[in-house]
Amino acid sequence: MQVDPRTAVPTATPRPDGAPLRVAVVGAGPAGIYAADHLTAAGDPVQVDLFERLPVPFGLLRYGVAPDHVNIKAAGRAMGAVLGRAGVRLFAHVDVGRDVTVAELRERYDAVVYAVGASEDRRIGIPGEDLPGSVSATSYVAWYNGHPEGVLPDLATARVVAVVGVGNVALDVARILLRDPEELSPTDVPQDVLDRLHASAVTDVHLLGRRGPEHAKFTTKELRELGELGGVAVVVDDGQLPAEPPEGTTTVALRNLAVLREWAARDEPPPGTRRRLHLHFGARPVEILGTDRVTGLRLERTDTGAPDTWDLPVQAVLRSVGYRGSVLGDVPFDDVTATIPSVDSRVLRDGAAPAGEYVVGWIKRGATGVLGTNRSDAKETVRVLRTDVEALLAARTGDPGGIEELLTERGVRWVDVPGWQAVVAAEALQGRPHGRGRVKISDWDTLLAAALDSAGERSQR
Numbered sequence: 507m508q509v510d511p512r513t514a515v516p517t518a519t520p521r522p523d524g525a526p527l528r529v530a531v532v533g534a535g536p537a538g539i540y541a542a543d544h545l546t547a548a549g550d551p552v553q554v555d556l557f558e559r560l561p562v563p564f565g566l567l568r569y570g571v572a573p574d575h576v577n578i579k580a581a582g583r584a585m586g587a588v589l590g591r592a593g594v595r596l597f598a599h600v601d602v603g604r605d606v607t608v609a610e611l612r613e614r615y616d617a618v619v620y621a622v623g624a625s626e627d628r629r630i631g632i633p634g635e636d637l638p639g640s641v642s643a644t645s646y647v648a649w650y651n652g653h654p655e656g657v658l659p660d661l662a663t664a665r666v667v668a669v670v671g672v673g674n675v676a677l678d679v680a681r682i683l684l685r686d687p688e689e690l691s692p693t694d695v696p697q698d699v700l701d702r703l704h705a706s707a708v709t710d711v712h713l714l715g716r717r718g719p720e721h722a723k724f725t726t727k728e729l730r731e732l733g734e735l736g737g738v739a740v741v742v743d744d745g746q747l748p749a750e751p752p753e754g755t756t757t758v759a760l761r762n763l764a765v766l767r768e769w770a771a772r773d774e775p776p777p778g779t780r781r782r783l784h785l786h787f788g789a790r791p792v793e794i795l796g797t798d799r800v801t802g803l804r805l806e807r808t809d810t811g812a813p814d815t816w817d818l819p820v821q822a823v824l825r826s827v828g829y830r831g832s833v834l835g836d837v838p839f840d841d842v843t844a845t846i847p848s849v850d851s852r853v854l855r856d857g858a859a860p861a862g863e864y865v866v867g868w869i870k871r872g873a874t875g876v877l878g879t880n881r882s883d884a885k886e887t888v889r890v891l892r893t894d895v896e897a898l899l900a901a902r903t904g905d906p907g908g909i910e911e912l913l914t915e916r917g918v919r920w921v922d923v924p925g926w927q928a929v930v931a932a933e934a935l936q937g938r939p940h941g942r943g944r945v946k947i948s949d950w951d952t953l954l955a956a957a958l959d960s961a962g963e964r965s966q967r
């Protein structure tokens with residue numbers, strides 16, 4: 507086994523017949539694309555087929571990262587380059603489990619890598635969670651990012667909004683609620699989203715952490731951004747911040763506390779304040795109030811040691827308490843961790859973790875870590891897969907036929923890389939009437955038409 511000095515990933519022993527190792531990656535989000543990247547970076551004979559349920563690739567990069575985080579979104583360029591690499595094919599708009607089963611992939615590929623992420627929302631588990639006006643952050647994020655399955659959030663009339671949770675997603679949604687929408691105009695946010703954000707009635711956002719600020723999950727750079735929003739006053743009560751950080755407080759938490767102290771010391775709201783962000787810690791939600799729709803949130807103090815509840819009058823609650831993975835076909839699933847159980851990145855099936863099935867990203871680790879975490883995670887998964895190459899090739903049986911034939915036989919029309927490029931071109935045109943650059947297409951049929959009509963034209967050439 508050799509090691510490629512650029513990637514530190516063991517390279518596959520070349521096969522005498524030069525036939526490539528065939529790897530199916532299920533999910534073309536960041537983890538799946540990074541896995542394809544590591545698999546093909548060393549230039550080995552590897553064929554990587556990326557399967558994606560949506561008509562377009564990039565998963566949470568496209569549909570999770572907030573539109574104003576342009577530096578993170580820029581990772582799409584490098585991901586696009588991976589899709590353009592020899593040995594990488596895209597099969598978007600293919601639902602593994604419905605259009606093709608996991609077993610059929612396992613028959614056709616030497617290895618299958620599950621990179622399906624975690625797209626469901628965790629529940630708080632309190633009464634009133636399903637009232638109109640109680641919206642999960644996952645669905646709000648999907649909407650403002652133009653996800654083709656996104657639904658219009660029930661927030662149109664809300665003036666005061668509670669955001670439950672103090673992770674980075676909570677900061678994202680609070681920022682989008684508070685930011686001057688004009689600042690989103692240069693981004694690819696869909697036009698109808700922009701129009702609705704312009705019409706928003708929101709004046710106050712309350713961000714609620716159930717524990718002390720030293721336990722908040724957000725990172726300092728993201729926290730700091732909230733204090734830099736034009737026309738937004740940040741309200742923090744100094745009394746909520748510990749006089750001395752408890753022993754064991756992490757470096758990130760110490761930095762967060764310093765930012766919060768700086769904000770608490772501000773005397774006056776900045777001139778031209780239009781909106782306010784209120785931060786609360788030690789405030790655990792116990793009930794979302796209302797009969798026909800949300801009218802308030804009942805909170806319990808967790809920092810005083812005494813039973814003490816109070817009601818916050820709000821017209822909407824955004825529940826931002828984390829993401830959950832979900833079941834994929836007959837692949838094992840741990841309902842507690844909402845992950846595919848694995849040992850050293852190999853899927854644990856019936857008490858064993860043999861070569862052939864692998865996991866990467868949130869479906870392996872749970873919904874934690876930033877974008878770059880998936881890059882190193884993918885490197886580790888690919889390292890393990892590489893160590894199995896001999897066994898994988900030795901286990902090859904007869905040829906059950908190619909995936910393209912199977913999908914065609916079933917009438918499945920998939921989106922390939924040129925189809926995705928056609929979507930990019932169509933999105934560039936979308937912005938023109940509004941004097942904007944590229945603007946996302948958020949409608950499923952329009953996305954498909956852009957991708958697949960171009961396939962028809964290409965095949966006729």
Ligand code: NAP
Nearest residue numbers: 630671672673674675676716723826827828873874875876
């Ligand atoms: P998260 O970081 O796990 O935060 C979840 C928050 O919800 C925590 O504050 C948690 O509090 C709270 N929570 C959980 N159950 C609750 C309950 N029943 N009642 C009240 N609060 C509850 O999850 P996330 O914000 O969804 O982020 C997921 C991952 O994506 C994170 O790794 C995040 O860093 C990453 N991300 C990164 C960026 C970025 O890099 N800019 C942007 C977005 C997301 P406890 O701690 O008390 O459980």
